[in-house]
Amino acid sequence: xGGITQSPKYLFxxxxxxxxxxxxxxxxxDAMYWYRQDPGQGLRLIYYSQIVNxxxxxxxxxxxxxxxxxxxxxxxxVTSAQKNPTAFYLCASRxxxxxxxxxxxxxxxxQLSVL
Amino acid sequence: GESVGLHxxxxxxxxxxxxxxxxxxxxxxxxxxxxxxxxxxxxxxFIIDIRSNMDKRQGQRVTVLLNKTVxxxxxxxxxxxxxxxxxxxxAENSNTGNQFYFGTGTSLTVIP
Numbered sequence: 412x413g414g415i416t417q418s419p420k421y422l423f424x425x426x427x428x429x430x431x432x433x434x435x436x437x438x439x440x441d442a443m444y445w446y447r448q449d450p451g452q453g454l455r456l457i458y459y460s461q462i463v464n465x466x467x468x469x470x471x472x473x474x475x476x477x478x479x480x481x482x483x484x485x486x487x488x489v490t491s492a493q494k495n496p497t498a499f500y501l502c503a504s505r506x507x508x509x510x511x512x513x514x515x516x517x518x519x520x521x522q523l524s525v526l
Numbered sequence: 527g528e529s530v531g532l533h534x535x536x537x538x539x540x541x542x543x544x545x546x547x548x549x550x551x552x553x554x555x556x557x558x559x560x561x562x563x564x565x566x567x568x569x570x571x572f573i574i575d576i577r578s579n580m581d582k583r584q585g586q587r588v589t590v591l592l593n594k595t596v597x598x599x600x601x602x603x604x605x606x607x608x609x610x611x612x613x614x615x616x617a618e619n620s621n622t623g624n625q626f627y628f629g630t631g632t633s634l635t636v637i638p
Contacts, residue, residue, distance in 0.1 A: 417569075451535075453615065453628040454570075469625070501569055514560050515617075515626060517569035 414438065417502050417518035424489065424496060425526050432487045432521045434502030441506065443485035444515065447471060448499040457500075460485055489523060497525050538635045545603040547632045549616035552597060556618040561590060561601045564613045564631070573601070573614075603634075611636045 415436045424430045436443065442461050446454040456469030460479040474493025479485055485504075489496045499522050503515040539545045551559075557578035562570035574585045576592050576599075583590050589602040599616050613631040 415569075451630065453630045456625055459625075499567075514572050514575055516572070517562075519569045520567070522567070 415502055415504055415516055415518035417500075417521050419521060420519070422521055422523045423526050424523060427491045429488055429490050430523065432489070432500055432502075432523070434485045434487065434518060435483055436485075436502075436504045436516075436518075437483060438504060438516060439482070440504035440516070441482070442504060443479070444503040444505075445469075445475075445477065445485070445487045446501040446503065448501055448520075454501065457487065496523055498523060535630065536633045536635070538637060539606050541606060541608060541636050541638050543606055545601075545606045545610070545634060545636075547601045547603075547614050547634065549599040549601075549629055550597060551599065551616075551618045551627075553618065553620060553627075554594075554597065555620040558619045559590070559592060559599050560617045560619075560626075561588075561599075562615045562617065563610075564615065566612075570615060606634075606636050608636045608638055610634060 418433045444459040445457040447457055448454050455471050457471055457475050458466055458469055458477040460466040463479055463482050466477050466479050474490055476488045499520050501520050502518040505513045505515050560575040561573040563573050564570040574588050574590050576583045576590045581592050587604045591600045603610055613633050615628050615631045617626045617628045619626045
């Protein structure tokens with residue numbers, strides 16, 4: 412089945428620790444995105460990547476880092492600089508970043524909590 | 527910046543009734559809109575989309591209406607079922623930007 416796989420489903424972070432969230436897609440999509448979702452709020456863009464080895468900051472990039480070494484993979488690292496990391500993280504992809512009328516496909520999300 | 531908002535944060539309907547979820551957007555350059563359904567603890571699922579050159583689009587039990595004059599979008603669900611209980615988001619995208627902007631969502635509860 413084609414789709415986007417996020418892992419783990421649940422993740423716990425200790426204070427001062429960096430953690431990495433995995434996102435893999437087999438849809439052959441060029442563009443990939445990371446969103447943060449807090450209760451009662453809309454999705455906010457953290458980082459996005461239009462093509463391999465290229466990525467741009469979204470609205471709330473501080474305290475996060477990403478890499479895009481392979482087309483299929485777009486891992487997100489939540490660093491110790493992110494002081495309020497508890498949230499539901501969603502990875503998404505679409506055919507091309509500049510493609511109008513192309514919907515986003517979402518993964519099943521990772522719930523990150525602070526110990 | 528753009529904003530996408532929903533008029534009602536919660537909506538309760540009786541099973542079998544029709545549901546209407548509303549969304550307002552502020553960017554007149556937005557030309558593509560999507561409705562997503564999100565169940566608790568899961569990622570958003572695509573429901574239906576519409577381009578700005580249309581004012582209505584129908585899917586299976588769902589209809590999206592777009593009123594560009596007042597920058598308003600609505601999702602109609604016919605014969606609402608318990609499985610329709612979820613949070614519904616609208617999202618907008620413009621051909622000048624590469625970002626989607628999402629509303630806060632409306633929580634739909636279907637009463638059996």
